[in-house]
Amino acid sequence: MQGGLPGTAEILFPLRRTGDVATYDTPALVSRPKLRAIAPQKIAACFAEERSFGHDFLFVPVFIGCGAIFWFSLDTSPSFPVLAITCLIAAGLASFTKYRSGLAATACGFFALFLLGMLFAEVETRRVGTVVLDTPVTTTITGTVTRREVDARGDWRYVVRLAATEAPALSRPPEKVSLLSRGGGEPVALGATIRGKARLSPPSGPALPGLNDFAFASYFRGIGATGFFYKPPQTVISPEDDVRAGTDWLEWADMRLYGLRTAIAERIRNTIGGDAGAFAASIVTDERQAISAGTMEALRLSGLAHIVAISGLNMALASGIFFVGLRLAFSLFPAFAQRWPVKKISAFAALLMTLAYYLISGFAVSAERAWLMMSVMLIAVLFDQPSLSLRNVALSALVILALSPSEIMGPSFQMSFAATIALVASYAAWSRWRVDRERLFIGRKPAWMTVAQTAGAIIGGVITTSLIGGLSTAIYSAEHFQRVTTYGLFANLAAMPLMSLIVMPFGLVAMLLMPFGLDAPFLKVMGYGMALVIEVSREVASWGGSAATGRPHGWFLGLASVGFLLLALLRSRLALLGLPFLVLAFGLSAATAYRNPPHLLVHEDGMLVALLEDGKAYTTKTRPQGFVYDQWQRALLLPEQPVPPVFLKSEAAATTVALTKAKLDPEKMRAVARQMTVALRDAEPGIFTCSKGIWCAARAGSGEWIIVLEDGRFAGKACDIADIVVVSRRTSFSQCRSGALLLNRDILRRIGSLEIDFAGSDQVAVVGRLRAAIAGMDRPWSEHRYYDWKSGRFDHEVPDAVTRLLAAPQ
Template sequence: MQSTLSRCVTEELQYRQDFLFIPVLVGAGAALWFSLASPPSDVVLLVSGLCIIPIAIITRHRQNALSFVLATLALLLLGMLLANWETRRVGTTVLDSAVTTTIIGKVERREVDAKGYWRYTIALTSTSGPSLTRLPNRISVLSRSREQPIAVGAGITGKARLSPPSGPALPGLNDFAFSAYFDGIGATGFFYSAPKALPTQAETTDEAGWLEAAGSGLYALRSAIAERIRSVIGGDAGAFAASIITDERRAISSETMEALRVSGLAHIVAISGLNMALASGIFFVGMRMVFSLFPGFSQRYPVKKIAAFAALLMTFAYYLISGFAVSAERAWLMMSIMLAAVLVNRPSISLRNVALAAIVIIAVSPHEIMGPSFQMSFAATLALVAAYSFWSRWRGNRERLFIARPPLWMVASSKASAVIGGVVITSLIGGVSTAIYSIEHFHRITTYGLAANLAAMPVMSIIVMPSALIAMLLMPFGLDAPFLKLMGYGMAMVIDIANTVSSWGGDATIGRQHSWFLGVSTIGFLLLTLLRTHLALLGLPLILAGLVLVPLEQNRAKPDLLIYEDGVLVAFRTDQFVVTTKRQAKGFVFDQWARAVPLPDTHVAPVMVDDDKAGEREDTASPTPRRPAVLTDQQKQEARDKMILAFERTNGFSCQKNVWCAGRHESGVKVAVISNTALTGTACDLADIVVTSRFVPFSNCRSGALLISATTLRKTGSLELWLNEAGAPVAAARAAMQDVARPWSIHRAYDWRSKTSDGAMPSHIETMLAARP
């Protein structure tokens, strides 16, 4: 046993498989730094790095336990240092609270959605009415006007409603403020009316520098290409076609996107290894075919390397117009390394190339490792390359068994399996390898993804990508329309395949996973794919252990009360149905709840009591929220009487629009959701739990009821509560925000009135959160 283990370790080191774990450990260090509520201080990190990293470099050739431990610690520290440095380098100023103001800035990007609305990414220069003291550098604002869009690089102004990027919809879900922080987006919102263009000042480009000017030019070119494709092809097929070239996805209708997700074809929308490999491969093969028409030239010059260099330039051009998404960045790096390997006569497809691409991305943008795009794209690539390497070794060993030429039947079967089996195996490996991350991030898994990919991949390979490549080459000459049309036909076929497969069902909702699921499963997956000896089998028990956690987590008690961080959307959950304060069970937040908890399919809408004029002035769901109306004593008494009646209804909400909602859970706990601060005291007297979307001057109810105000929700984020009984309503609770001290969440502790930060929670909230489910 000892000799076998030693032999395997020696073989792994002989083939330098240890190099493949460099991005793994650096990435793990970055992920650890981002996950900690309170990471080590800069001084501790820097001193630790200066002490350990040099020693690890000196002892790197000593193959003993000490050098292994030092190398591991050094790489983990390096990842943490890179994450710390990136966070400080980005330094995004995030808006602390929602505000209506007039903005002035410059359009950096723009993208149209399926409704014809334009979303602008704006470099903010100033605001007025009011003027913000903490001005975000960059904002993302939606214009619902269908007027002529404002050009990239032009000035823009208009009255807008701005809000901080939202946090997780529930504990453990995606934190949009995290990704917005590293994208430089400090606020999101919408224009009240069509924005107006401002003349661009001549000195702007000089001050910004050539890099910003080049970036604006690239985004303007990207937008123009996307508009050209959409205008020629039209419909969802045109929007789909534009997405695989420029990565502009918003124009695809929600119905088509859902069909692509359910069928397992959503990966086509992103510019990933598939798109980049097809484009580069077709261009590379096409160049070699052209050279073959000139035998004299082909015999005199290294045409394979010339074609590889030309494909390298084409791949870089593709990346420039792709919007710089992490999937496109990873695909470009991979293809560039593969093509560069051809130039220097090295193997083009290898795990080392994947590791090099991962090292570059982690070094430049460590935060990407936390997102599903990085994890899923690298998981698929790693699994495919590892499978190819294993198959190459197996084929080499098999062919060595034959001294003479292999029999004809073996040659024929090998060619047939390469054509037919290649597509099947590739789709199967890609789907299985990304299943872990689909479950973790999207809480769903597609069961018919293999069938959809088998039908769609030939269309993408034979019709779509060749047509797209030729169209892009001919677009500067205005000769692209016929090939764009052909590309559109292929895109329409893929959409039909997605609609057909999605109609079969097969989209299984899994729910949130155990906190150990992702880590344990990923370690097992990495061992299985990165090691070449029998040691790789050590990954199988870890993957199985991760899968065992799935049913265990599903059998845990589900929360009874869900509260979104805006204090408006609140839901009771039972095993048979879900009751919300919204009339319709739809929307981005509710969809996340439905998949993560998961929620029952049956939705019970609130009973709307007769509305009066008191609530018409305040509509927190409308695009123009206003201050609460002032209620008379009579109106307060009427609201009190209606709430008393509402509490007599079990497992249901009764609501007066934009004023209050009230309901009683089957446990007897009474919950009031208040939108008018004048009724907060009344709700405290009647309910066990009071949720208000407004700021109130007190932290808890004098009656002893639990008060969850806007101030509280800013610090906790969304909440999920396990209810007990009236009098002691909360048995356990969890908050989406564990700490607001990190740079992407510290704006939640800032008070613009006093211009101070206070992240401390009220004592009763800390007590509530201390009771773990």
């Protein structure tokens, strides 16, 4: 040091740490500031940066959504007045402390938003008020057809608004039911009143604890039962002869729109033909049932199933192509383009086109969400605001959460917004990086560099977009479907150019020309592009398809979502706080994947039971319900093919004994009891031995005896023999006197599907742990499980033995 001045290294070191202005006060320079003093300043600076860019607004829909999720996840509904009053108090405190304590105001504001989300959920649930069928029944229905859709076999599925039921008349009939009519033939006209004998069933609950509850989605769609007609229904009153037609203009408009939608879908399918035609119709009108099962499976395995639904991708391509095409058309007339704001005119026209697209989509949930998002972005163009921003995504989410907060519980909402948020956030980060990089270049770039950069940007953009979209939705795919696509990146890289350059442009032109009958050539080209997309999906699916992840940990979705949102919504270093949440989420799920599976699975209808031994699944059915077993297989990583039961040779027809209501003689009872005892004693451990239509019995490797009955009259004998008795029918008693665990139809209805862990040979009790899918839940979409049609009241009673097992530490 010369002249008392510090050296260069001594000056630069503190500047790199604090960014302060250099002084020649030597003691201050050489003393390093403590991390404890710097950290609060840096954190405050990061918060100030986020607030200056308006990122606090991005968390408004996040907290509203969290409130809705919390409300839907509760076992019982909280008091509406208490929620409303608490929300008003929190909002008042936030306003009162706004200029006194910023931290307190923020906390109160976010808490008020959380409560507002709960209120939105309560209001929607009360508004929907769907009556769900309580038990399967065969009855003759009379009602009006409000929806119809054809499937790949030519069968028609109708949504019928019930007017009456008879033989028997239902004491608690649902308002709308979804019924399949087999046999093809001419469909029933929309608005027609039909009559026919049908089998109605309530929507199924979760196949296992933690899996999807289909009754929840059915409740908020207004569908109270599903089923089928025994033969094609008869038209009682045609739409033309119905004197009530036209009395409700909203209903009339809805019917006409669905009629237009059906006509467009049939026109597309008939012009293109095959799966390509059904696929093309699905992305225009959202009628997906006509796509064959093989093609749908290939699309799922390849990661292209998102194309089938009218989602943000389809809506963005359609509106974007229309917007850009109209601007290019205006540019051909320079005088007009210079005099008028052609960009805003094109945006307004694209807004109308997007609305028309939504109206013919059948008001599907995914289409509604995509329409709202695109509308917000196009309206932003009208007001000279950036269209592609996280603020617009937040506005779209706010509208959807205010109107239909239940959508946040489904995979469609979660995956759609996850992909959109990730793509918009990545685009914003890339734009900032590009601006900083271009500042390094001084002067004019060579032509070859410009061409190379443009080509690289296009190719890199397609790859990056597919990669970001796949990674951002993997969290929700693992949670809801217990699998992720392994080669989805390659499938999307091959399919997206086909969708962007062939399918959507020609499909858009075809729709514009369809009223004039000039759409056929363009539909043919669109169909050619669809056929190529199907070929891509089949090729990629043949490589190995998707990878099963198993059922994630219960905290996986919440932790991973918090981590993802912090990474995507924040622009400062605070975004790095999301990494620990993601690491913890995946770590917990990895630990869960290696946990031993349960010993016994029982479906809520009592018909399908699986005993899990040594990596094998032994079931009570030769061909178990694919819909149920597939969920078990993905969630618990079970073998794709279970071990079937062994059937005894019986002289009597199975259904003759099982379905009769006559009282059995004691000798028959003793004979069946001897059969079950011999089967349990002599059969190979694990494998079920069955007398078709009457009983199945199996002995676990650890010694537990299980009997599954389809005839409740043998329940008493089964209780005296087995340790666990499952009965798919009503029984005259709810507990076994022998101490065996009895699970009859009424008990299973009230607690749902079960996972059972055996206690082990060193324990007195047989069952060590019992986990139920919906035990203790009393919500509007599950209350039908407690309704007893004989007494006309809701019965929540569960036997004490079952209650104790459910309350035991898990």
